[in-house]
Amino acid sequence: MNKRIFRLAIPNIISNITIPLLGIVDTALMGHLKSLTYVGAIALGSMIFNFLYWGMGFLRMGTLGFTGQAHGASNSVEVSLVLQRSILIALSLAAIILFIHPWIIEGGLSLTHSSEAIKTEASNYFNVRIWALPASLMILSLSGWFVGMQNTYYPMLISILSNIANIILSFVFVFHFQMKTEGVALGTVLAQYIALIVGIILWLKKYKNYWFKAKWSELVNYKLTAFMHVNKDIFIRSLGIIFVLSYFTIKSANISDTSLAVNTLLFQFFIFFSYLMDGFANAGEALSSKAIGEKNIYKLKEVIKSTFILGLGFSLIFTLIYAFAGEYILKLFTNNQDLLAATTPLLFWVVALPTLSFPAFIFDGIFVGATASVAMRNTMIMATLLIFIPIMYSGFGDDIVRLWTAFLAFMFARGILLILYLKKSVLSKVQV
Numbered sequence: 001m002n003k004r005i006f007r008l009a010i011p012n013i014i015s016n017i018t019i020p021l022l023g024i025v026d027t028a029l030m031g032h033l034k035s036l037t038y039v040g041a042i043a044l045g046s047m048i049f050n051f052l053y054w055g056m057g058f059l060r061m062g063t064l065g066f067t068g069q070a071h072g073a074s075n076s077v078e079v080s081l082v083l084q085r086s087i088l089i090a091l092s093l094a095a096i097i098l099f100i101h102p103w104i105i106e107g108g109l110s111l112t113h114s115s116e117a118i119k120t121e122a123s124n125y126f127n128v129r130i131w132a133l134p135a136s137l138m139i140l141s142l143s144g145w146f147v148g149m150q151n152t153y154y155p156m157l158i159s160i161l162s163n164i165a166n167i168i169l170s171f172v173f174v175f176h177f178q179m180k181t182e183g184v185a186l187g188t189v190l191a192q193y194i195a196l197i198v199g200i201i202l203w204l205k206k207y208k209n210y211w212f213k214a215k216w217s218e219l220v221n222y223k224l225t226a227f228m229h230v231n232k233d234i235f236i237r238s239l240g241i242i243f244v245l246s247y248f249t250i251k252s253a254n255i256s257d258t259s260l261a262v263n264t265l266l267f268q269f270f271i272f273f274s275y276l277m278d279g280f281a282n283a284g285e286a287l288s289s290k291a292i293g294e295k296n297i298y299k300l301k302e303v304i305k306s307t308f309i310l311g312l313g314f315s316l317i318f319t320l321i322y323a324f325a326g327e328y329i330l331k332l333f334t335n336n337q338d339l340l341a342a343t344t345p346l347l348f349w350v351v352a353l354p355t356l357s358f359p360a361f362i363f364d365g366i367f368v369g370a371t372a373s374v375a376m377r378n379t380m381i382m383a384t385l386l387i388f389i390p391i392m393y394s395g396f397g398d399d400i401v402r403l404w405t406a407f408l409a410f411m412f413a414r415g416i417l418l419i420l421y422l423k424k425s426v427l428s429k430v431q432v
Contacts, residue, residue: 001299001306005283009310011152013279015159039334040114040257041121041181043264047249048108048122049129051242052097056137058234059090060144062227065289065371067148072293078223080210083145085224089231090137101130112253114260121181128185132192139192142199147286154202162195233373240380244388244410248403251392255399262343263403265333269326269350270357273318277358280311281365288369288426297430304422307362315358322351349404356408359415366426367418375425379417387413 063086070078097104105126109119139162143155166187173183252263284307291300322329326347334340367376391406 001287001302002310004287005280005303005306005310008147008150008152008283008286009279011156012147012282013276015152015156015279037115037117037121037257038181039264039339040118040253040260041125042184043249043260044109044112044114044118044122044253045125045129045181045185047246048105048126051108051246052104052130052133053136054242054245055235055238056090056093056140057238058231059086059137059140060147061234061285061368062086062231062371062373063141063144064148064285065230065368066227067145068150068286068289068369069293069371071149072290076210077212079149080212081219081223082148082227083141083210085219085227086141086145087138088219089228090141091134094134094137097133098130101127105130112250114253115257118253118257118260125181125185128182129188132189135192135196138196139199142196142203146203147282148289149207150286150290151206152282152286154199154206157202158195158199161198162191165194166191230371230373233377234368237373237376237380240384244384244407247388247392248407251399251403258339258342259400261339262346263400265330265339265343266346266350268333269322269329270353273315273354274357274361276318277311277314277354277361278365280307280314281361281368283307284362284365285369288366289371290369292370292429295430297427300427300430304366304426307365308359311358311362315354318354319351322347322354326350346400346404349408352408353411357411357415359419360411363415363418363422366422370426370429372421372425372429375418375421379414379421382417383410383413 063082066082067079070082105123108126109122112119114122139158143158146152146154168187169190170184170187173179173186177183179186248263248267249260253260284303287303287307288300291297291303327344330340330343330347364376367373388406388410391409392402394402396402396405
């Protein structure tokens with residue numbers, strides 16, 4: 001089982017690492033300009049875009065779960081229909097969001113008290129980057145489908161090629177064409193369409209036999225309703241994460257521009273760890289969905305046990321890395337001495353992140369594979385309303401202390417709550 005997990009997890013880890021590397025490079029490109037305005041603008045613009053993008057994460061998760069279960073049950077027709085339904089939803093949502101995006105950026109920026117200079121640059125960034133959305137959502141559908149088919153190699157190729165192109169294009173636009181935030185955004189847009197083309201080529205290379213022209217009645221029926229029902233719950237779950245992360249950024253911005261820049265840098269540590277841990281979560285998604293499709297309770301329990309142990313081991317490794325090399329990592333993000341002086345004393349918060357947050361990632365993957373969306377929704381609501389918000393309004397410590405305490409407690413609570421729901425919502429899917 002460990003070999004199977006690593007076979008699926010390693011490509012996921014490699015591809016996932018390239019995603020935070022892109023954010024790190026974007027932050028570093030802006031961090032090496034003279035003004036802190038650009039770092040804050042990237043944070044705000046990305047926050048608003050990610051509110052949309054992460055909210056659409058159900059396209060990958062729902063597609064993965066249903067594909068894996070259909071694949072485990074050897075139902076090739078349903079395997080194809082899942083992908084077609086997912087792409088139909090992706091394109092529909094992209095069209096709606098593109099139509100209303102001017103009001104989205106205006107409303108998002110109105111929630112912050114950042115300087116006008118930061119708001120202007122954030123708006124410039126968002127209004128360019130939003131045009132990547134159709135490609136980004138279709139890539140979510142394709143990636144979820146590939147992993148559901150036990151293929152994590154193709155999403156790795158897509159991610160690596162996309163992010164290499166993104167980094168190169170962003171660097172050229174920023175430093176050669178002097179485009180600043182718009183350059184970073186344009187690099188992302190072009191790279192996403194390159195990634196989509198790569199994904200389609202890979203699908204045609206290996207899976208073209210799965211394609212057939214489905215009738216409208218085959219796409220829009222009770223199975224689409226079930227797909228949307230699961231996706232609705234995952235969407236609500238995603239909104240909880242988006243709320244917490246957006247609140248974190250907005251609150252940081254409302255404290256001061258310096259606090260926004262500091263927390264943006266510190267958050268890169270969490271993002272890097274989270275995408276790596278998602279590699280094991282993705283392996284858990286693929287293996288658990290297939291085990292449920294096969295009705296194999298013993299394999300399902302083995303997947304849960306093995307992914308948890310591996311997640312624990314890697315979280316301890318990252319805790320040690322952040323504890324002993326945090327200052328050196330921070331200097332890769334910025335050479336601004338004032339920013340380094342303000343950020344370094346707060347590094348102890350990121351040292352605690354890996355061990356407290358890894359269960360949330362691991363069990364999220366298991367629940368996605370089981371399409372146990374109701375439990376995912378409920379545990380997210382509880383962690384947000386009963387843990388994060390009360391701590392934020394507790395009066396404990398200053399604003400920075402409350403932000404990080406609430407966030408760490410929120411991540412830890414998510415993992416514990418998912419464990420409590422495990423038997424009822426996941427194991428019950430397989431009858432012995």
